Amino acid sequence: MPYINVDKNLPGIRSLMAFRPETAEPLSALAEILLRDDTGLSRTDRELIGTYVSYLNDCFYCHHSHGEIAVCYLNGDRDLVNAVRQNYKEAPISDKLKSLLQIAGKVQKSGKAVLQEDIDNAREHGATDRDIHDTVLIAAAFSLFNRYVDGLASVAPQDLSTYPLRAKQIVEYGYGSHIFSQPQPV
Amino acid sequence: MPYINVDKNLPGIRSLMAFRPETAEPLSALAEILLRDDTGLSRTDRELIGTYVSYLNDCFYCHHSHGEIAVCYLNGDRDLVNAVRQNYKEAPISDKLKSLLQIAGKVQKSGKAVLQEDIDNAREHGATDRDIHDTVLIAAAFSLFNRYVDGLASVAPQDLSTYPLRAKQIVEYGYGSHIFSQPQPV
Numbered sequence: 001m002p003y004i005n006v007d008k009n010l011p012g013i014r015s016l017m018a019f020r021p022e023t024a025e026p027l028s029a030l031a032e033i034l035l036r037d038d039t040g041l042s043r044t045d046r047e048l049i050g051t052y053v054s055y056l057n058d059c060f061y062c063h064h065s066h067g068e069i070a071v072c073y074l075n076g077d078r079d080l081v082n083a084v085r086q087n088y089k090e091a092p093i094s095d096k097l098k099s100l101l102q103i104a105g106k107v108q109k110s111g112k113a114v115l116q117e118d119i120d121n122a123r124e125h126g127a128t129d130r131d132i133h134d135t136v137l138i139a140a141a142f143s144l145f146n147r148y149v150d151g152l153a154s155v156a157p158q159d160l161s162t163y164p165l166r167a168k169q170i171v172e173y174g175y176g177s178h179i180f181s182q183p184q185p186v
Numbered sequence: 187m188p189y190i191n192v193d194k195n196l197p198g199i200r201s202l203m204a205f206r207p208e209t210a211e212p213l214s215a216l217a218e219i220l221l222r223d224d225t226g227l228s229r230t231d232r233e234l235i236g237t238y239v240s241y242l243n244d245c246f247y248c249h250h251s252h253g254e255i256a257v258c259y260l261n262g263d264r265d266l267v268n269a270v271r272q273n274y275k276e277a278p279i280s281d282k283l284k285s286l287l288q289i290a291g292k293v294q295k296s297g298k299a300v301l302q303e304d305i306d307n308a309r310e311h312g313a314t315d316r317d318i319h320d321t322v323l324i325a326a327a328f329s330l331f332n333r334y335v336d337g338l339a340s341v342a343p344q345d346l347s348t349y350p351l352r353a354k355q356i357v358e359y360g361y362g363s364h365i366f367s368q369p370q371p372v
Contacts, residue, residue: 030213150297
C-alpha cells in the first residue's frame, strides 16, 4: 500500500512519476541517456549494472523490471541475468564488466567505498574514463530510483509474468516520460 | 585527485557535469525542480533536507555547498544549519520539518527503512502527500549526488570561505546546467 495517494493501476516508479510529472521528466531523461546510450558500454551492460545495484538494494520492482529488460537484450537468457544478480564473479560475462560491477557494488554502499584499486582494476580490463563515469552514475542513479520506489512503498507486482511485456515496451520505445503515465500492464 | 580526467579548475559535481553534459542536463533540471519549487516545502526546507542527507553520507562537497545555500536563505544563520546537521531533533526548526528530516534520514539508509509510523508522524505534523513525496525524492536525489561526487573522487575545496560565493550564485540564478560548466569559484 503506497504511502501517498497514487494511481492504483500503475506499479512502482510509474505511479510516482504520474503523481509528480515535473520530476518524472528529468528522471526519465536521465534513464534514457544512461541506459540506452550506445557509446562505450552496451545497453545490456548498462541494464545489468542497474539490475545488480537494485538487487543489492533489495528493490523487487527495479531488479525485476531492469532484469527483464536485460533478458530481452540477451534474447531470453534469464540464467545469465540471475548469475549476475547472485554472483557476478562466476557469471559468464567479460572481465571488464566484472570490474565495472565491482565498482557499482561499492557505489551501492557509498561513494567513498570506491578505491583507486577498483578503478585501476577496471582500466586493466579496458574500461575508459567514460565507462567508469557511466558505471558510477548508473549505480548512483539506481541508488535514487530504488529509494524512491521503496521509500514511498509503491506497489511492486508479485506476478513475475507481468514484467516481460513491460520490458519489451521499454526496449522498443525507451524511457520517455510519456511511457510512465500510460495505463499499461506493469 | 579525481578518478577520471575532468577539468581541474572545476570542483565537485561541476567537474563531472562538464565531463558529461548529456547527463548534466537532467541532473540539473531535477535539482532545479526539487530544490527551488515554492509549493509546499520552502526552498530553505529543501536545502536543509539535502544538506542533512549529504552530511549523513559524509559528502564534504555536497553538505558544505547546500549548507551554504541554506545559510543564504536563512540570512546568514549558520548556527541553525549546523544544528540541523548535528542533531536536528534539538534544532530550532518546526516539528513538521523534524518529521520530514526523520523520513529523509531513513531514505539515506534505504527506501525500505521508511515505515508507516514515520509517515503517520509527518502527517500529524501537517505534512501533505506532496511534502512527503518531495522529501523522499530529495533524499533519494542526494543519495545519487553524493555517490556521484565521491564515487569519482571529484575535488572538494577544503577552504570553506570559497563556498558562500557559489551559494549566492545558485540562490540568484538557480541550478541551470549552464552554471555547472562555467569556470567560477567553487
